[in-house]
Amino acid sequence: MSQTERTELAAGAGRAGPDRLVTGRGVPPLLAAPAAIGFCFLLVPLLALLVRAPWHGLAGLLADPAALTALRLSLECATAATAVSVVLGVPLAWVLARARFPGLAALRALVTVPLVLPPVVGGLALLLAFGRNGILGRYLESWLGVTLPFSTAGVVVAEAFVAMPFLVVTVEGALRSADRELEEAAATLGAGRLLVFARITLPLVAPSLLAGAVLCWARALGEFGATITFAGNNPGTTQTMPLVIYNDLQTDPEPAIALSLVLLLVAAAVLALLRDRWLRTAGTP
Amino acid sequence: MIGQQVTGDIMTGLRMAGEVRRGGFGLALDFSVAPGEVLGVLGPNGAGKTTLLRTLAGLGALSRGRIELAGVDLDDPGRQLFVPAERRPVGLVFQNYRLFPHLSVRDNVAFAARARGAGRRPARRRAEDWLHRLGLAEFADRKPAQLSGGQAQRVALARALAAEPGLLLLDEPLAALDARTRLEVRGELRRHLSAFGGPSLVVTHDPLEAMVLTDRLLVLEDGRVAQQGTPAEVARRPASQYVARLMGLNLYRGARGPDGVVALDGGGVLHSAGGEPAAAGKVLLAVRPSAISLHTEQPRHASPRNVWPGTVTGVELLTDRVRVQVSGTPPALVDITPDAVAELDLAAGSPVWLSAKATEIDCYPDPR
Numbered sequence: 231m232s233q234t235e236r237t238e239l240a241a242g243a244g245r246a247g248p249d250r251l252v253t254g255r256g257v258p259p260l261l262a263a264p265a266a267i268g269f270c271f272l273l274v275p276l277l278a279l280l281v282r283a284p285w286h287g288l289a290g291l292l293a294d295p296a297a298l299t300a301l302r303l304s305l306e307c308a309t310a311a312t313a314v315s316v317v318l319g320v321p322l323a324w325v326l327a328r329a330r331f332p333g334l335a336a337l338r339a340l341v342t343v344p345l346v347l348p349p350v351v352g353g354l355a356l357l358l359a360f361g362r363n364g365i366l367g368r369y370l371e372s373w374l375g376v377t378l379p380f381s382t383a384g385v386v387v388a389e390a391f392v393a394m395p396f397l398v399v400t401v402e403g404a405l406r407s408a409d410r411e412l413e414e415a416a417a418t419l420g421a422g423r424l425l426v427f428a429r430i431t432l433p434l435v436a437p438s439l440l441a442g443a444v445l446c447w448a449r450a451l452g453e454f455g456a457t458i459t460f461a462g463n464n465p466g467t468t469q470t471m472p473l474v475i476y477n478d479l480q481t482d483p484e485p486a487i488a489l490s491l492v493l494l495l496v497a498a499a500v501l502a503l504l505r506d507r508w509l510r511t512a513g514t515p
Numbered sequence: 516m517i518g519q520q521v522t523g524d525i526m527t528g529l530r531m532a533g534e535v536r537r538g539g540f541g542l543a544l545d546f547s548v549a550p551g552e553v554l555g556v557l558g559p560n561g562a563g564k565t566t567l568l569r570t571l572a573g574l575g576a577l578s579r580g581r582i583e584l585a586g587v588d589l590d591d592p593g594r595q596l597f598v599p600a601e602r603r604p605v606g607l608v609f610q611n612y613r614l615f616p617h618l619s620v621r622d623n624v625a626f627a628a629r630a631r632g633a634g635r636r637p638a639r640r641r642a643e644d645w646l647h648r649l650g651l652a653e654f655a656d657r658k659p660a661q662l663s664g665g666q667a668q669r670v671a672l673a674r675a676l677a678a679e680p681g682l683l684l685l686d687e688p689l690a691a692l693d694a695r696t697r698l699e700v701r702g703e704l705r706r707h708l709s710a711f712g713g714p715s716l717v718v719t720h721d722p723l724e725a726m727v728l729t730d731r732l733l734v735l736e737d738g739r740v741a742q743q744g745t746p747a748e749v750a751r752r753p754a755s756q757y758v759a760r761l762m763g764l765n766l767y768r769g770a771r772g773p774d775g776v777v778a779l780d781g782g783g784v785l786h787s788a789g790g791e792p793a794a795a796g797k798v799l800l801a802v803r804p805s806a807i808s809l810h811t812e813q814p815r816h817a818s819p820r821n822v823w824p825g826t827v828t829g830v831e832l833l834t835d836r837v838r839v840q841v842s843g844t845p846p847a848l849v850d851i852t853p854d855a856v857a858e859l860d861l862a863a864g865s866p867v868w869l870s871a872k873a874t875e876i877d878c879y880p881d882p883r
Contacts, residue, residue, distance in 0.1 A: 282545050352648070389642035411609070411611070412613055412615060412616075414574055414600070414613070415607075415609060415615070416574050416602075416615070416626065416630070417573075417574070417600040417601045417631055418573075418574070418600050418601075418606065418607045418675075419606075419627040419674065419675075419678050420602070420630040421601055421602075421630040421677060422601050422603050422630075425630055429629075430615060431625075433617045434616075434617065472519070
């Protein structure tokens with residue numbers, strides 16, 4: 231909050247408020263036209279979804295047991311994937327931000343691979359790792375009796391794989407810019423490193439952690455490619471909302487549109503929640 | 516627990532003899548501070564003052580040498596010994612205070628006790644005692660952002676003292692305060708420092724702060740001790756241009772011949788009848804700006820034995836007098852009254868004559 235205020239103050243002091251903006255007021259036509267088309271390109275599909283939505287039967291469509299099952303499964307899996315991401319991702323972010331050892335830069339790059347990797351490839355990679363004959367999966371099965379692929383746990387694994395980097399990157403950035411001076415002050419007061427992390431560092435990055443977790447959750451909720459590849463498409467156990475939407479579309483588009491509306495609503499809510507936080511972190515280095 | 520240990524061995528105080536090397540910068544010091552003594556560390560920016568505090572606090576390490584506090588070694592690279600900050604009984608009050616913004620004033624002050632495993636309630640009770648002692652009881656529930664500069668400074672001090680350190684370090688404790696608050700906090704700080712039983716160090720570059728707060732001064736320049744002494748000694752007989760400027764004195768380095776005439780290193784000669792008559796060889800001459808007079812013509816029947824020509828290069832109004840910068844051999848800062856400026860019709864470029872009585876020039880051996 232205080233940062234926003236400061237930015238505003240600075241803007242005021244610099245006389246850069248909108249009413250004082252003198253240059254750059256007009257947009258050159260050569261930029262205006264493609265900009266307008268680009269905007270419409272992003273907006274029209276969303277409008278189409280709203281226009282064609284079966285508003286009358288909406289309640290019925292969403293109350294359908296199959297839809298409700300998928301909705302609940304989606305929420306549960308996305309939440310579980312977020313929990314896994316927080317538990318593993320926060321320490322990972324700390325190591326990436328603070329530790330110093332050879333190969334750290336490469337490690338940091340590797341962590342972000344799932345951000346750009348096609349999810350289907352991610353799902354395939356997960357199969358090769360944790361599938362029944364996967365390099366780890368075979369031991370999971372024979373030693374622990376755990377089978378991940380085509381199970382609800384598999385959905386969580388697939389979603390966490392795709393979504394965790396969002397959390398790691400957000401938290402890492404916050405840890406990197408967090409005030410090391412306060413950590414030093416805590417050390418001079420007798421706090422060991424773990425205590426400094428718990429009582430000083432973590433509370434200071436809490437807003438970023440929340441932003442990262444929400445982002446991670448939203449990404450997990452919409453996960454499709456890795457999930458269908460690794461966990462399959464079984465109603466009740468692995469068929470999350472995006473999979474239902476895809477399925478329904480083949481036969482009866484109305485429920486698909488209704489479920490899509492729900493996901494659109496969630497996306498809007500996430501944006502509203504992160505408006506302050508995410509846009510600001512994106513805007514400042 | 517730590518308080519107990521300190522009382523037992525307190526007579527030994529702090530002793531540091533060692534070096535810190537980092538990149539091109541080096542800090543090499545050998546000094547000790549007795550229990551109850553307040554050592555002021557004075558020096559220009561980049562002299563190594565902050566490095567010194569960080570090294571003592573355990574936020575940095577010695578490259579060579581030893582730090583010992585109350586009979587316990589804290590850092591000894593020769594023996595691979597380094598006690599990290601969190602296990603040193605050293606309190607550090609940072610220049611920018613570094614209060615934890617997400618904790619209340621009470622929890623800031625209770626932090627050290629909590630870090631040592633005390634329960635929330637006893638830690639808070641002890642914190643409240645400290646807040647009370649420093650007149651901060653009414654701010655216990657506030658967040659640091661809701662404090663004024665002076666209050667934040669006191670909370671930072673309370674937080675450091677509440678850890679019951681055996682050594683207290685203050686990094687420019689008053690630098691971040693406005694002039695009025697500074698006056699108020701300075702007096703208070705002196706009281707708290709006196710009440711603190713262990714050795715303490717106050718880093719400063721304000722001569723007044725050094726005078727009021729400290730028992731002894733250590734002038735640090737380029738990572739080395741340039742001068743040591745009581746604040747009064749240092750102020751009266753500075754050993755370096757930095758201190759002389761800080762104290763508002765003209766300082767000249769030179770060689771004193773058998774006739775008592777000092778040939779200045781930068782050219783020119785001065786007669787001195789002040790200071791130690793025995794001082795010979797390399798000497799320093801200190802002259803107060805108010806002990807030098809300005810004239811528009813060469814003074815003829817003048818009693819002062821030191822008369823030399825110069826050119827005004829700058830005129831600056833101080834509160835009650837005017838400081839005139841004069842180039843010449845030697846150059847000088849001269850304080851005169853505003854009336855005299857008008858009378859002499861002084862401006863940058865004006866040719867003038869300077870005169871100073873030999874008895875007004877303090878002469879003492881150059882410690883270098």
